[in-house]
Amino acid sequence: MDNINIPELVQRLGSEEDSVRKMAVFKLQSAIGDPSFADVFILEDGLPKLLQLTLNATGNTLAYALTSFSRLLELDKGWEFVSEGLIERAVELVVTQPLVNILRSAVSVLVAIVSHPQNRRSQPSTTFGFRALKPAVGVYPQFLEMLVSMLSSAEHLLCANALQLINSLIRDAVTHDTETEWPKFIKKLQDLGVIKAVYFLMQGNALQDLAGPILEFQNLTKLMLRKWREVRVDLDKAEHKRALRSISAASYQDDGSHNSGSRRNKDVERWRRVGFETEFPGSEFDDTGFLGIMDLTDFVMKNEDQFKKLVLEQHNKDAQLRVPIARASLAVTLVLYEHFEIDKGEADESQRYAVLESRSNFEKAFKPLLLHWSRLHTSGLNAFLRLWKATGADIEDFDKVAELVRILAEQVLGQAARTKDISEAEIELAEFDYHRLREMQMELLELTYEDAWGHHLRQVRDELNHEALQFIKEQRIRCLLAGAWFPHSMQYNETGPVTKQNMNRAAPSKWRFVRLSHNRRHLHFADFDEKREEDLTLEELDEKIELSTVSSVVSNVSTSPPTSASSSTATLKGKLQNKSHDSKAAPSTSTKITIHGYVSPTTSNEETVLLQLHPQTHTLASEWLDGLLMLLNQQPITADTNKLVNLIGGYGLKIRLLNVRYDEVGMGLGGSKDEIEMPSREGLDEEYYYDIGGMEVGA
Incomplete structure (x- = not known):
């Protein structure tokens, strides 16, 4: 401002020479953003000359004049010079002008006019908002179409200005038009492709340059949805x-007949x-x-x-x-x-x-x-x-x-x-996938009650896990009670020493059948030349180990999940059967369970190997290793068993959650159990079943 002689600048704006006017308005567009400069410029009667340039100039002179006028309006000054002629000129330029710098400035002027609030400082006869543009749009009906087309411009500033004007028009229509008028205007914009255009901008790489107006358009979309929801349905309309x-x-x-209606x-x-x-x-x-x-x-x-x-x-x-x-x-x-x-x-x-x-x-x-x-x-x-x-x-x-x-x-x-x-x-x-959706629903349900019940839910989970552990312990021990066949010695198909290459081609030459006694105190076993189809009774097993003499059970059975697809995908239903191993499975002599103990419970001599078992499958190894450990009141260690415990405990928790309504969340947090009406079992019998992950349970 200090370097510009404002009276001289104003005089040059009215010069008859285009080059003089062009240089003067070029300097003006940079300086007029300063409020103190703008005040002096107005006092020197610069506004009438600036208005004349916006109405009559061409080329860069017009672009500089429009920019100066829009910046003046942004300072909330010069509104008394906003006329129908200025508005029509700006609308005309949007429709007919090919130069980007003129388009940008013309749109900026219209943004200021549409966005300007009607207040006590405004001239009583002045109209703002979209209503101010309607007479000019009537003369240039292509205005909205051209405005929407600017959203596809490669010139980001023009694109941003156009979207800002569209936002101003939408906000004004939604705020001031009647209930029936603004939806028509929005429908017209949608038919012109404004949604598609903004959608591509929002997904594009130029988002940084357009973030402001795009975010406002998104907010306006929410505003319109909210307004539509607030309109009550009235069948008299x-x-x-x-x-x-x-x-x-x-x-x-x-x-097609007249009787259809x-x-x-x-x-x-x-x-x-x-x-x-x-x-x-x-x-x-x-x-x-x-x-x-x-x-x-x-x-x-x-x-x-x-x-x-x-x-x-x-x-x-x-x-x-x-x-x-x-x-x-x-x-x-x-x-x-x-x-x-x-x-x-x-x-x-x-x-x-x-x-x-x-x-x-x-x-x-x-x-x-x-x-x-x-x-x-x-x-x-x-x-x-x-x-x-x-x-x-x-x-x-x-x-x-x-x-x-x-x-x-x-x-x-x-x-x-x-x-x-x-x-x-x-x-x-x-x-x-519907099943994935159900899993997510259960997880969300569990989290909901976790937040509501806190330690109460954790206590229920611990109780269910304990119950699941006892259930699996009984299942594993029942596998021992049913008995199983194990290869006892191997013969090889090839002559020469046993190597890693020919070990897999070994075949059992003798078999050992092992079974737990009914009183769960002795482990009976006997060796046979061949494996029989039927399981043997305890009377047919001439050797036994008293479990009170057992000191430890060790094994090289992996405690991590099996890598075999056939082992890892076994169903819960199959795993809970008493005899879950496959008698025709390929033998595996690398897996070994060793039972250590003393010859007699009364002796204190050094412990010795009482029995060795070679399970043929991972599932059989898990059943017998963990079954023996749990029989000795020790914790299970294999992944199969621990997975089953967690699975059953988890299902138990989900079943309980499915039987609890959301309004019962208050129980345990000050709610009264007496307030909850329990469902009646009148008319129900005891015959039912439910399916959990493929396992049918009946009563």
């Missing part, structure tokens, strides 16, 4: 009634057949508002054939087994609404600053998939229908299926990277 009627009409097969109107289940709870569906939109009607209507109109077929399929089922399509649609709307935290409103200035400062925050702050709300709703509703069928649900299970959809949305949409395409998300929602 023609638009609302028309939308509902289109849903009902689409559910019937139209045979009459049949629909006379159907006593007209609304229940499409999935509403009653024949008065208006109140069922209380939670979703008009947003719920929009989502359901959009699904029906874009998938009309699927909808007709689906309604017909459900109509032929028992009422309890039908999937309520309309209710499911509303549930999905609420799932998406809560997932994207629409009610949280816009980020405050500190949050905006944090997002814009760090590129690492972009991945969390920007949600491109939110812009494809309609497609997400359709995919979510299809996922609901798929899960309903997969679970064999009935009407009583509605909330449970809705909860699965909520977890699905969190998994697919919540974990989605910023660059994830909407088509990828749709495929995941359609194909996500």
